[in-house]
Amino acid sequence: MDVFGIGADFLPPSEKRAEYSLGSMARFLERKEKRMTILVSGGAGYIGTHTCVELLQRDYKVIILDNLYNSSEKAVERIREITGKAVKFYRVDMRDKEGVERVFQENPDISALIHFAGLKAVGESVRKPMEYYGTNIGGLLNLTDVMQRHGCRNIIFSSSATVYGDPAEIPITESCPKGLCTNPYGWTKWMQEQILTDIHTAHPEWNVILLRYFNPIGAHRSGLIGEDPKGIPNNLLPYVSQVAIGRLPKIQVFGADYPTPDGSGVRDYIHVVDLARGHVHALERLKKKDGVFVCNLGTGRGYSVFEVIRAFEKACGKELPYEIKPRREGDIAVCYSSPEKALRELGWKAEFDLDAMCRDSWNWQKKNPNGYQDPKKD
Structure with a gap:
C-alpha cells in the first residue's frame, strides 16, 4: 500500500498518466469558471484569515478547516463581517481523518487546498519535537490521503524560509541549498515539501505549489483581524x-x-495582506502549470x-x-x-x-x- 492506501495495481499506467494529468487540470479549469471552492486548512489563524478575505473578495468560495488550537472562531465571524460573504467552517483537527473525510464528502466541489494548519514556533519546536513532527507531518498525510481519494489534487503549501537553514548567501533564492534546517519546525516544513514532491512524482496529476514565506507581520486595515497568539507570543x-x-x-x-x-x-518582514494576495496569484498559477512550483514570498x-x-x-x-x-x-x-x-x-x-x-x-x-x-x- 502506498501513502494514500492505494495498491500499486491501481496506479494509472505510465502511458496514460499524461492524459490523467490533463484530465485533472481540465476539471480544475472547469471549476474555476464555476466559482472555484477552496478549502483552507488553518483558515481561522493569522495568515489563514487574511487569505480567506482576499479569496472571498475575488469571488472564490471558501471552506475553513481549523481545530482552533491557536485561533478563534471569532476570527471566522470577522471574515464574514469584512467581506459580507458566507464562509463554511468546520472545527476539525487535520489529524482526524474521519473529520477530514466528512468535509470532503459534504463538499464534493472542493477544487484545491491551501494548507496553513500546523504548529509554527521555532523555539517551541526545539522543546517539543515529537509534537511538531506528529502534528505537521501526520496532518499533511491525512489531508493528502483524503484528497487523493476524492479527486482533489491541487495544493498550495505554506512552507517557510526555515528550509534554507542558516543561508550561505543573501538574498536567498529558490536555488539556494535546502534541507539545512536548524530546528524541528524547519525540518517539518522541509519534510512536507519532500512529501508533496514525492506525491507528484508518483501521481503526476497532482499540482503542487510550495510557497516559502519569510516573516509575516501587520494586520488587515480594518483592525478586525490580526495576529492573536495564545499565551506569550513567540514572534x-x-x-x-x-x-x-x-x-x-x-x-x-x-x-x-x-x-x-x-x-x-x-x-x-512582509505584510500579511501582501502574503495573502500571493496565494491568490498562486491559485492563478495552478491553472497554468502542472507539476511542482516553488517560490519565495518576501520583500527582498x-x-x-x-x-x-x-x-x-x-x-x-x-x-x-x-x-x-x-x-x-x-x-x-x-x-x-x-x-x-x-x-x-x-x-x-x-x-x-x-x-x-x-x-x-x-x-x-x-x-x-x-x-x-x-x-x-x-
Whole structure:
C-alpha cells in the first residue's frame, strides 16, 4: 500500500498518466469558471484569515478547516463581517481523518487546498519535537490521503524560509541549498515539501505549489483581524504590540551580538495582506502549470529587531522598554529573500513597507487589546 492506501495495481499506467494529468487540470479549469471552492486548512489563524478575505473578495468560495488550537472562531465571524460573504467552517483537527473525510464528502466541489494548519514556533519546536513532527507531518498525510481519494489534487503549501537553514548567501533564492534546517519546525516544513514532491512524482496529476514565506507581520486595515497568539507570543511583532498596549512589561530582544550592523537579528518582514494576495496569484498559477512550483514570498529587504522596535514606536507614539536576552536556540543572524521569481512567475510583488506593517499591527492591537477574547471586566 502506498501513502494514500492505494495498491500499486491501481496506479494509472505510465502511458496514460499524461492524459490523467490533463484530465485533472481540465476539471480544475472547469471549476474555476464555476466559482472555484477552496478549502483552507488553518483558515481561522493569522495568515489563514487574511487569505480567506482576499479569496472571498475575488469571488472564490471558501471552506475553513481549523481545530482552533491557536485561533478563534471569532476570527471566522470577522471574515464574514469584512467581506459580507458566507464562509463554511468546520472545527476539525487535520489529524482526524474521519473529520477530514466528512468535509470532503459534504463538499464534493472542493477544487484545491491551501494548507496553513500546523504548529509554527521555532523555539517551541526545539522543546517539543515529537509534537511538531506528529502534528505537521501526520496532518499533511491525512489531508493528502483524503484528497487523493476524492479527486482533489491541487495544493498550495505554506512552507517557510526555515528550509534554507542558516543561508550561505543573501538574498536567498529558490536555488539556494535546502534541507539545512536548524530546528524541528524547519525540518517539518522541509519534510512536507519532500512529501508533496514525492506525491507528484508518483501521481503526476497532482499540482503542487510550495510557497516559502519569510516573516509575516501587520494586520488587515480594518483592525478586525490580526495576529492573536495564545499565551506569550513567540514572534517579534505581537510581542512588541502587547508591550505597547500594556499586556507585557518589556520587549525581549533575543541576542544583540549577531554579526549585523546593530547586533540584532535581521529578517525579511512582509505584510500579511501582501502574503495573502500571493496565494491568490498562486491559485492563478495552478491553472497554468502542472507539476511542482516553488517560490519565495518576501520583500527582498531585511530589517533588524531594533529597526522594527523604532518603527513600532513611531506607529504607537511611545517609547517601548526592552531588555537583551541570550540568543534562542535555532535562531540565525540574517535571513531575507530574493523576490524576483515571484514577480517574474506569479506577477506578485510586496507593496507595504515597514511603517505600514507597524501601523496596521498597532491598529489591530489597540482596537483589540485582548485579541479575539472578550475585554477583561473589572
